[in-house]
Amino acid sequence: MPELPEVEVVRRGLQAHVAGKTITAVLVHHPRAVRRHEAGPADLTAQLVGRRITATDRRGKYLWLNLDDGRADEPLGRTAADMALVIHLGMSGQMLLGSVPNTDHLRIAATLDDGTALSFVDQRTFGGWQLADLVDVDGSRVPAPVAHIARDPLDPLFDRDAVVTVLRGKHSEIKRQLLDQTVVSGIGNIYADEALWRAKVNGARIAAKLTRRQLGELLGAAAEVMREALDQGGTSFDSLYVNVNGQSGYFDRSLNVYGREDQNCPRCGSVIRREKFMNRSSFYCPKCQPRPRR
DNA sequence: CCCCTCTCCTGATCGC
DNA sequence: TGCGATCAGGAGAGGG
Numbered sequence: 001m002p003e004l005p006e007v008e009v010v011r012r013g014l015q016a017h018v019a020g021k022t023i024t025a026v027l028v029h030h031p032r033a034v035r036r037h038e039a040g041p042a043d044l045t046a047q048l049v050g051r052r053i054t055a056t057d058r059r060g061k062y063l064w065l066n067l068d069d070g071r072a073d074e075p076l077g078r079t080a081a082d083m084a085l086v087i088h089l090g091m092s093g094q095m096l097l098g099s100v101p102n103t104d105h106l107r108i109a110a111t112l113d114d115g116t117a118l119s120f121v122d123q124r125t126f127g128g129w130q131l132a133d134l135v136d137v138d139g140s141r142v143p144a145p146v147a148h149i150a151r152d153p154l155d156p157l158f159d160r161d162a163v164v165t166v167l168r169g170k171h172s173e174i175k176r177q178l179l180d181q182t183v184v185s186g187i188g189n190i191y192a193d194e195a196l197w198r199a200k201v202n203g204a205r206i207a208a209k210l211t212r213r214q215l216g217e218l219l220g221a222a223a224e225v226m227r228e229a230l231d232q233g234g235t236s237f238d239s240l241y242v243n244v245n246g247q248s249g250y251f252d253r254s255l256n257v258y259g260r261e262d263q264n265c266p267r268c269g270s271v272i273r274r275e276k277f278m279n280r281s282s283f284y285c286p287k288c289q290p291r292p293r294r
Numbered sequence: 295c296c297c298c299t300c301t302c303c304t305g306a307t308c309g310c
Numbered sequence: 311t312g313c314g315a316t317c318a319g320g321a322g323a324g325g326g
Contacts, residue, residue: 002320032303061320091303091319105304124303126320172297181321189319279299280319299325308316 002089004152004186005229007061010095014065015056017097018112022052022070025111033107033122036086036145037130047131048085048110057142060152060185063087063095064143066134084134084143090126095119152186153223154230164215167207174210175203176278178222187222190258191229193283195222197257202289203282209292228254257283 002010026048028034028041037044052070056063064084087095096119100106108120108129120129132143139157142149151158163184170177177183178192187195196203198221201214210218232254252259256266261274265285275282 088320090321092305122303123305124318126303170296176298179320278319281317297326299323301323302321304318306317308314310313310315 002061002091002093003188003191003226004060004154005191005226007058007063007089007186008154008230009233010089011056011058011063013097014063014095017116018053018065018118019055020053021112021114021116022050023048023110024113025049027109028107029109030107030125032125033120033128034130036128044129044131047083051083053085053112057084059140059142059146059155060149060181061088061188062143062146062149062185063089064132064146082134084132086130086132086143086145087120088127090122090124090128092124093120093122093127096121149181150183150185153184153219154186154226158223160216160219163219164212167210167215168212170207172207173204173277174201174207174218175282177207178203178218179278184219184222186226189280189282190255191222191226193258194225194256195219196289197283197285198225200288202284202291203277205292257285259283 026045028045031041034041034044048067050070051067053065054068055066057066058064064086067083067085087093089095097116099117100109100119100121105121105123106119107122107125110118112118120127122128130145132145134141135144135147137147150163166183167174167177170183175192175196178187178195179189192203195218199214199218201210201218207215257272260272260283263272264270265272265288268285268287270285270287272283273286275284
């Protein structure tokens with residue numbers, strides 16, 4: 001379940017191993033993995049081959065590789081990176097370096113000019129690659145498909161007070177808003193529950209009915225839990241989420257409520273509950289995070 | 295515009 | 311042993 005910390009771990013791995021290299025071959029094994037590239041698999045392949053990866057970037061759960069035209073006589077980074085390969089991992093996507101032993105879920109295979117193999121593996125095929133133009137949005141250059149995605153809490157330009165103001169106007173449950181990537185990005189079901197627990201807020205409460213202070217603390221908790229997860233290499237419950245070398249993170253050992261139904265709250269000892277919410281599970285402490293009156 | 299529900303997908307697991 | 315139901319959930323389409 002890659003959320004911001006897991007995607008950032010992957011981005012760092014790609015930055016270290018593929019930046020500066022040129023794409024020499026791309027093979028699309030499953031068309032669904034490139035369905036968001038409207039011009040189709042052949043166009044994606046034709047446009048990628050020969051391009052050089054100048055840098056890696058990320059916003060929320062979106063990851064992208066900036067590309068130039070691959071002209072070797074121009075210094076890296078000097079040519080305008082006018083296009084980007086946008087990568088979304090969806091539920092189960094993996095960006096792996098090297099050959100892939102089990103090819104069952106290999107969706108896209110790329111080769112770089114130093115012989116490095118770059119594989120996109122995705123069991124549930126919610127993720128995918130697409131090539132896009134870069135656009136200027138609010139002082140940052142992002143791929144067009146990412147233009148509507150809000151800044152994430154680890155973005156140096158993240159404006160917590162501005163997001164609090166947005167949330168104060170939302171007559172909707174706060175957890176729903178934490179998961180809305182156009183309000184604040186990078187937060188998925190796991191970190192939403194963890195942030196709500198840290199801030200002692202029940203996810204069913206109406207966002208507009210929380211105080212500015214509560215909302216500010218909640219966003220602070222989200223940033224804190226994701227930064228801690230990043231420091232531990234991300235969260236993983238199974239082998240689906242891995243870094244570019246196929247290894248899992250350790251943050252699942254540090255989760256306080258997510259997945260801990262019927263266990264004790266680490267803070268007050270109450271029994272953690274699980275409820276259906278938005279066709280998903282929500283975990284919370286009934287004492288630390290009392291439900292709102294209906 | 296705002297808010298919310300549904301849908302896409304595959305593999306693990308459970309009950310019968 | 312098999313088989314259908316359920317669960318996991320990011321994000322966008324579409325409905326009210």
